[in-house]
Amino acid sequence: MxxxxxxxxxxxxxxxxxxxxxxxxxxxxxxxxxxxxxxxxxxxxxxxxxxxxxxxxxxxxxxxxxxxxxxxxxxxxxxxxxxxxxxxxxxxxxxxxxxxxxxxxxxxxxxxxxxxxxxxxxxxxxxxxxxxxxxxxxxxxxxxxxxxxxxxxxxxSVRDFGTRAPTDKPFFQPGSMDPLLARAIANVAGARPKATILDPMCGTGGVLVEAGLVGADVIGTDAQWKMTNGACENLEHFLEVDAPSPAGVERGSWAVGRGDATRLPLADDAVDGVVFDAPYGRQSKIDSHRLEDLVAGALSEARRVASRAVVVADRSWASEAREAGWELEASFERRVHRSLTRYVLVLSGDEA
Incomplete structure (x- = not known):
């Protein structure tokens, strides 16, 4: 015990x-x-x-x-x-x-x-x-x-998260997720040695970095070249190091490219877990109808390529997740500041 x-x-x-x-x-x-x-x-x-x-x-x-x-x-x-x-x-x-x-x-x-x-x-x-x-x-x-x-x-646990503060990374954008939360959701999604984790809206690559540091192989896509180029810069900086990661395991491999989260170039059941931080309504340039289509499509594609997912957003997408074939394993609310609450949905699929 x-x-x-x-x-x-x-x-x-x-x-x-x-x-x-x-x-x-x-x-x-x-x-x-x-x-x-x-x-x-x-x-x-x-x-x-x-x-x-x-x-x-x-x-x-x-x-x-x-x-x-x-x-x-x-x-x-x-x-x-x-x-x-x-x-x-x-x-x-x-x-x-x-x-x-x-x-x-x-x-x-x-x-x-x-x-x-x-x-x-x-x-x-x-x-x-x-x-x-x-x-x-x-x-x-x-x-x-x-x-x-x-x-x-x-x-x-190795408390080195301060060395990867979003503003200290080679590529930074406002709104980047802090490494503590990024590590936690990567772990919940199944990051570990020999596992493959996908982030189809990878942004600056923060979740991919944390998943790679615990040994997972990581794949990222994003709709913007700016983000994919920046994510590559961050992943190269933190994962292409000739030494065990602070977690004591070999760093995972990585691959990032521009892509559509609703049409992933991956085979069915290609990865072990999917993680994504959905665009936030008030901060996103996407109108509400397009945003709903994007997240619903991403949830459906995630279900096709994996049997586990963690979604972070500024609202609960639970109903859309169920429509995409997911079971809601758990849901959490994390208050960031007075005007922003993050919702974390843990989703599982039917293994049968």
């Missing part, structure tokens, strides 16, 4: 992304979830899960209960080397003194024969405290809980 430490403002969306790297994900408290299994390599590439730890146990959210849990735990006899304890109070919700917790649990481990190294430990024991309503994958809230969970750190 593994403990996941979530991040981001929308925990339901974080749970959706976490499921791309873990099995049977279920929330237990604000910012915390459990999973039956995880892929450490894929956890490194998550945007809204910060850490995965091999669960020792969970108890009430107070230092005394945490200490009693660790004292009673059966610790791995083969966990050799030095240790350190890191405690976190999620959102400051419990008010526990994390320093006090770290000292108390450290003493327990020393008494059990471990050596402490606070700077470069071989193993880290995570102690996470959280109190509040349990988040759910449908954006609802369950019962109020107070939880402390202990676990040995197994994997951490």
């Amino acid at each position: 593994y403990l996941l430490e979530l991040g981001g403002e929308n925990e339901a969306f974080a749970l959706q992304e976490a499921a791309s790297a873990a099995a049977d994900v279920r929330p237990i408290a604000p910012g915390l979830a459990l999973a039956n299994a995880v892929s450490p390599e894929r956890v490194r590439g998550l945007a809204y899960t910060h850490r995965a730890s091999d669960l020792v146990g969970r108890t009430d959210a107070d230092p005394e209960s945490a200490q009693a849990l660790l004292e009673a735990a059966s610790l791995d006899s083969d966990r050799e080397g030095t240790i350190a304890v890191r405690a976190t109070d999620v959102h400051g919700s419990t008010g526990v003194s994390t320093e006090r917790v770290e000292r108390a649990l450290g003493r327990v481990l020393v008494d059990r024969g471990f050596s402490v190294d606070l700077d470069e430990p071989d193993h880290v024991l995570r102690a996470t405290f959280s109190e509040g309503r349990v988040p759910t994958v449908d954006d609802g809230r369950g019962d109020r809980v107070s939880v402390c969970a202990l676990g040995w750190l197994a994997a951490e």
Whole structure:
């Protein structure tokens, strides 16, 4: 069993992304979830899960209960080397003194024969405290809980997204998606080594960059030469590097060309997942009827070439997605600012 430490403002969306790297994900408290299994390599590439730890146990959210849990735990006899304890109070919700917790649990481990190294430990024991309503994958809230969970750190996500801020890329256009969201929707769409991800409205290529950095091969099209040329510039800059990506995998290959999202030059079921950021009505130069035809056509073509898709837009295109043959797996709303809310639709097709 593994403990996941979530991040981001929308925990339901974080749970959706976490499921791309873990099995049977279920929330237990604000910012915390459990999973039956995880892929450490894929956890490194998550945007809204910060850490995965091999669960020792969970108890009430107070230092005394945490200490009693660790004292009673059966610790791995083969966990050799030095240790350190890191405690976190999620959102400051419990008010526990994390320093006090770290000292108390450290003493327990020393008494059990471990050596402490606070700077470069071989193993880290995570102690996470959280109190509040349990988040759910449908954006609802369950019962109020107070939880402390202990676990040995197994994997951490690589927090390098600031190095790919839209304005710092070789090619930039206003309205470009931030790399955190781009990584998350790429993961939800199925980006991983040996998978192929398509963005038929690729713009500056931000989603393709993030999908490629977690090992997926990526294909992009856009109706404007300016965008395809700029996307090529960004993809070449970030993916054609002779070194493993920060996520610890080989970067994926890429191909970008000018094309029509409603008439893709691809065979049926040619890709594993489709992602696109639909034109926003008030910001787009496309009139409303043409926009509806474009998105409906893109949804239909996406269904032809893949069995999974993630669509981002300034409105919900759920009815159009269903008409195109998609099942709505999940839907999220992400407020950008007062006049813009992003809708994220997770779509799945009938494998039969």
